[in-house]
Amino acid sequence: MPGLSGRGSSIVGWGSALPDQVVTNADFQARLDTSDEWIRERTGIHERRWGGTTASLSITAASRALDMAGLTPGELDLVILSTATSDQTVPATSAVIAGELGYSCGTFDLDAACAGFTYAFVVGHSMLQAGLDNILIIGCDTLSNIIDKDDRSTAVLFADGAGALVLKATPGEACLRGWDLGIDTSALHLLWCNKGGYITMEGKEVFRKAVRATIDSANSALEQSKLTSDAIALFVPHQANKRIIDAAAQRLEIPEDRLAIVLDRTGNTSSASIPLALCEAADKGRISHGDHVLLAGFGAGMTWASMVVRWGNSKQ
Ligand SMILES: CC(C)(COP(=O)(O)OP(=O)(O)OC[C@H]1O[C@@H](n2cnc3c(N)ncnc32)[C@H](O)[C@@H]1OP(=O)(O)O)[C@@H](O)C(=O)NCCC(=O)NCCS
CATH class of the missing domain: 3.40.47.10 (Thiolase/Chalcone synthase)
Structure with a gap:
């Protein structure tokens, strides 16, 4: 069992972002061999959002989380982007986000597929324990880029979005x-x-x-x-x-x-x-x-x- 260090920490900001384009089950029903009823009953999904880039959705979610935390990007000590859908092979999408938001602290992408956000949180939190003070964790994917939109078995399931949290070293217990x-x-x-x-x-x-x-x-x-x-x-x-x-x-x-x-x-x-x-x-x-x-x-x-x-x- 991994140990937990004693340095206090808190979640002090959060934010999310979704693309504007809504794709409903009826949209699939109109062009594929599927139905609104099948998708709702077998998956629980009624609609999803497609669009944007991993960088653009991440920037919106991150900006909201930073605003809530009352931090400027320059006050960040580390940024971790969890994604399996980086916009390009190099540089990492987190570097593009850094360029847009204007921070120069350590930043990297992490990929553990759909479990990645939790991995990023655990890694980020361990860096708080190692002495950093303000850490931004972003989870973002643009899966609409890697699905065959004519394949009913995957197209109805996967979509795009972003969410971000700010972790801060604070007095008291670890969060x-x-x-x-x-x-x-x-x-x-x-x-x-x-x-x-x-x-x-x-x-x-x-x-x-x-x-x-x-x-x-x-x-x-x-x-x-x-x-x-x-x-x-x-x-x-x-x-x-x-x-x-x-x-x-x-x-x-x-x-x-x-x-x-x-x-x-x-x-x-x-x-x-x-x-x-x-x-x-x-x-x-x-x-x-x-x-x-x-x-x-x-x-x-x-x-x-x-x-x-x-x-x-x-x-x-
Ligand atoms: C994909 C999933 C919704 C299918 O539901 P299911 O109840 O298991 O359905 P089955 O796989 O038994 O498929 C039943 C039939 O529905 C069909 N089907 C698949 N997608 C369909 C769709 N969108 N509309 C209508 N029929 C569909 C299949 O082709 C299959 O037809 P067949 O019996 O003629 O071969 C379900 O298996 C699932 O959600 N699995 C987990 C996926 C997941 O979590 N992925 C992400 C991991 S991070």
Whole structure:
């Protein structure tokens, strides 16, 4: 079990961004062999957003998070962008974001597929423990660029978006209470995208493994944080399929009113999915200072990543 260091930390800003273009299930029904009813029932998705670049969506989400934190980009000590859809091979998209926002601290892209945001949070938090003070974590993907829009089995699922959090060293406890990262490489082939190609997926098998990975990883993070699921104010799972979320939540004994869901309006936005759902819940006042929030992601690899964070900031 990884240890937790004692330096105090807080989430002091958050922000998200979605492209303007809404793609509804009816849009697919009009041109593919599918239906609104099938997509809703089998996935829980009603509509999704396509458009923008990874840099542009990230910049919007990051600017909102920085504004809320009351920080200028020049005050940042580190930026981590979690993405599997960098706009170009080099430079890293985080470098393009740096150019636009005007910071010169350390910055890099991290790729752990749809589990990436949680990986980035854990890495960023460890850098706070190592002595840095202000860290920006961005999760952004533009999956509309890597799907065959005529393939009904993937086109209806994947979409674009971004979410960002600002972590700050503060007096008191660390906001990261427990975490778990891992991979099951027997699932490597189940979800794949060659460079310049389109996503291919064995949906049924991904589904089965995703439920298991979410439950096991969430339980590991809970155990490490010495909490049980009844102490969790909000569960923010990766937004891939409502049936995966419901199966995991049921096993974790977390009721619907403590679930964060944006999937119906966003589709699967990979690295952006957890921060999009978390930001919306925070904006709606569904989490309060001191609440424990459970985040659980899974993705191609099959990677997984869960963590328990204590919500709130030193200003409250
Ligand atoms: C993809 C997924 C929605 C399919 O749902 P499912 O209930 O497992 O459906 P099945 O795979 O049994 O497919 C049933 C049929 O629906 C068809 N189908 C697939 N997509 C369809 C669509 N958009 N509209 C209508 N039919 C569709 C399949 O071709 C299959 O037809 P067949 O029986 O003639 O071969 C589901 O498996 C899933 O969400 N898997 C996990 C995917 C995931 O989370 N990926 C991201 C990981 S980060």
